[in-house]
Amino acid sequence: MSGQRRRHATLIGLLSVILFTLATITTTVSSASAATSYVPISGAGSSWSSNAIDQWRRNVQQYGIRVNYASTGSSDGRNQFKAGTVDFGASEIPYGTTDNGVTEPAPSRGYAYMPDVAGGTAFMYNLQSGGKRITNLRLSGDTLSKLFTGVITHWNDPLIKADNPGLTLPDFKVVPVVRSDGSGSTAQFTLWMSKLHSSVWNNYCRSAGRKVPCGETSNFPVVFGKGFVAQPNSQGVAGYVAQTANVGTITYVEYSYAIKTGYPVAKILNAAGYYTEPTASNVAVALLKAQINNNPTSPSYLTQQLDGVYSDPDPRAYPLSSYSYMIVPTQIQDGFTSAKGATLAAFANYFLCEGQQQAEVLGYSPLPINLVKAGLAQVKRIPGAVVSSINIKKCNNPTFSTSGVNTLAQNAAQPSACDKKGVTQCTIGTGSTKGSSPAGTGTGTGTAPGTGGTGSTGTGDPGAATTGGGTTTVINAHGSTSCDADTGICQVVNAIPVDAPLPSSWGISQWFVLLLCLLLVLAIAVPPIVVIAARRSHRS
Numbered sequence: 296m297s298g299q300r301r302r303h304a305t306l307i308g309l310l311s312v313i314l315f316t317l318a319t320i321t322t323t324v325s326s327a328s329a330a331t332s333y334v335p336i337s338g339a340g341s342s343w344s345s346n347a348i349d350q351w352r353r354n355v356q357q358y359g360i361r362v363n364y365a366s367t368g369s370s371d372g373r374n375q376f377k378a379g380t381v382d383f384g385a386s387e388i389p390y391g392t393t394d395n396g397v398t399e400p401a402p403s404r405g406y407a408y409m410p411d412v413a414g415g416t417a418f419m420y421n422l423q424s425g426g427k428r429i430t431n432l433r434l435s436g437d438t439l440s441k442l443f444t445g446v447i448t449h450w451n452d453p454l455i456k457a458d459n460p461g462l463t464l465p466d467f468k469v470v471p472v473v474r475s476d477g478s479g480s481t482a483q484f485t486l487w488m489s490k491l492h493s494s495v496w497n498n499y500c501r502s503a504g505r506k507v508p509c510g511e512t513s514n515f516p517v518v519f520g521k522g523f524v525a526q527p528n529s530q531g532v533a534g535y536v537a538q539t540a541n542v543g544t545i546t547y548v549e550y551s552y553a554i555k556t557g558y559p560v561a562k563i564l565n566a567a568g569y570y571t572e573p574t575a576s577n578v579a580v581a582l583l584k585a586q587i588n589n590n591p592t593s594p595s596y597l598t599q600q601l602d603g604v605y606s607d608p609d610p611r612a613y614p615l616s617s618y619s620y621m622i623v624p625t626q627i628q629d630g631f632t633s634a635k636g637a638t639l640a641a642f643a644n645y646f647l648c649e650g651q652q653q654a655e656v657l658g659y660s661p662l663p664i665n666l667v668k669a670g671l672a673q674v675k676r677i678p679g680a681v682v683s684s685i686n687i688k689k690c691n692n693p694t695f696s697t698s699g700v701n702t703l704a705q706n707a708a709q710p711s712a713c714d715k716k717g718v719t720q721c722t723i724g725t726g727s728t729k730g731s732s733p734a735g736t737g738t739g740t741g742t743a744p745g746t747g748g749t750g751s752t753g754t755g756d757p758g759a760a761t762t763g764g765g766t767t768t769v770i771n772a773h774g775s776t777s778c779d780a781d782t783g784i785c786q787v788v789n790a791i792p793v794d795a796p797l798p799s800s801w802g803i804s805q806w807f808v809l810l811l812c813l814l815l816v817l818a819i820a821v822p823p824i825v826v827i828a829a830r831r832s833h834r835s
Contacts, residue, residue, distance in 0.1 A: 336639050340386050346549070371477065392513075418547055424464065433561060449467065473526075493508065580611045585604050585618070640680030
């Protein structure tokens with residue numbers, strides 16, 4: 296019996312060792328897994344680019360990456376990043392710009408600019424003729440500037456009529472809707488006015504009590520009595536214009552918001568004498584003329600200079616095209632850690648590559664290869680970035696070609712003959728109203744406005760469905776249905792299945808998993824062996 300007891304004790308001891316080892320390795324693997332998991336990060340700033348950022352952050356949730364983003368405006372994003380209250384900022388204008396005689400200082404923390412998406416500042420409007428919607432409005436730069444400086448006060452003004460020979464324009468009051476907060480879209484629009492229509496802009500600034508020459512400003516000066524309406528962020532201005540009752544309103548906003556709310560945008564006259572809208576391809580063409588600071592030692596590395604864009608002689612170019620930036624940390628400080636850096640780098644690696652596939656349907660233009668390469672170089676500077684996972688050869692961007700040419704710009708269609716300045720005017724609506732027949736065409740009271748509705752409140756809240764101009768747009772937390780910027784064809788935008796941005800090498804966690812599997816097999820197999828051995832011992 297003593298030998299039998301020893302065998303029983305040995306088997307029980309072996310089983311105990313296996314179970315203890317199994318428990319230990321399970322705990323170790325869990326700890327290792329937790330150590331390599333992503334931690335939440337937060338950002339704030341640009342509402343101009345927020346539709347893209349919001350889509351991207353929903354997409355990467357499948358990898359365990361959680362990105363919190365507050366669309367508070369470019370000025371607030373720069374201020375919050377400077378104060379260290381967010382892990383990254385987003386803005387259309389860099390630090391160091393002078394606004395009304397005051398120069399904004401740079402942050403004390405280490406930082407870098409990284410272009411995230413391109414797009415056009417659009418002019419979304421709510422206008423009717425004979426009770427039916429106008430969806431094919433055209434505006435020259437001079438007319439546009441005078442609309443937003445109070446020189447033109449009614450929609451049937453002779454200057455607007457000159458741009459629109461095919462429209463019967465109503466005697467409605469013009470209501471410009473501007474941003475009440477500091478914004479990149481205000482800065483982009485006012486920079487353009489200061490460059491091309493400086494006398495109109497300076498006269499307005501002078502009446503607002505601003506220093507002249509006025510130049511670029513991120514805070515639009517509102518003159519009392521001019522009939523302006525001010526609203527916060529892009530959602531606010533787009534939502535105000537999209538309210539059915541607010542006929543006569545016009546605002547400047549990222550093209551994505553007009554697509555999202557189902558409202559038209561004005562075609563703007565370019566240097567070639569064609570009226571164009573801010574489609575992805577027209578923006579890509581225009582930005583071929585952008586001058587990018589390519590000096591890596593410069594504090595303004597990767598920022599833009601747009602004079603060439605404004606005067607681009609290509610008939611396809613949209614003149615108010617630009618880039619948006621993400622401001623990322625390059626040092627561990629102000630609560631930013633290497634763990635946060637690993638998350639931010641993985642997120643940036645995603646949106647510079649796969650995320651750009653969705654730019655066009657969201658109302659933006661994807662980044663070209665030169666900016667993606669430069670952006671990925673900045674990603675590698677983020678503390679905690681897994682550099683081995685950043686590879687331009689694995690970057691699935693829709694503008695890339697083997698020669699480095701921006702294929703989106705190269706393949707952009709030429710404008711229609713009816714878009715050329717003159718006595719003809721195209722009758723097709725813009726944005727997501729392309730399927731409509733606009734009101735006010737010809738010499739009569741206007742043709743049928745299409746099968747769509749009259750628009751919604753357009754608050755831009757996730758989950759809202761809006762209709763207008765014969766199309767429907769739905770944005771929700773799981774994806775979005777949006778209209779193609781060039782064709783007007785609607786499709787569903789959801790997370791794109793791609794390789795998770797994790798290290799691909801075989802490491803200690805993988806060995807633990809293998810050992811865990813082997814021990815599980817032993818844990819299943821050993822107890823029956825113990826029972827069989829015990830029975831044989833008992834019989835003997």
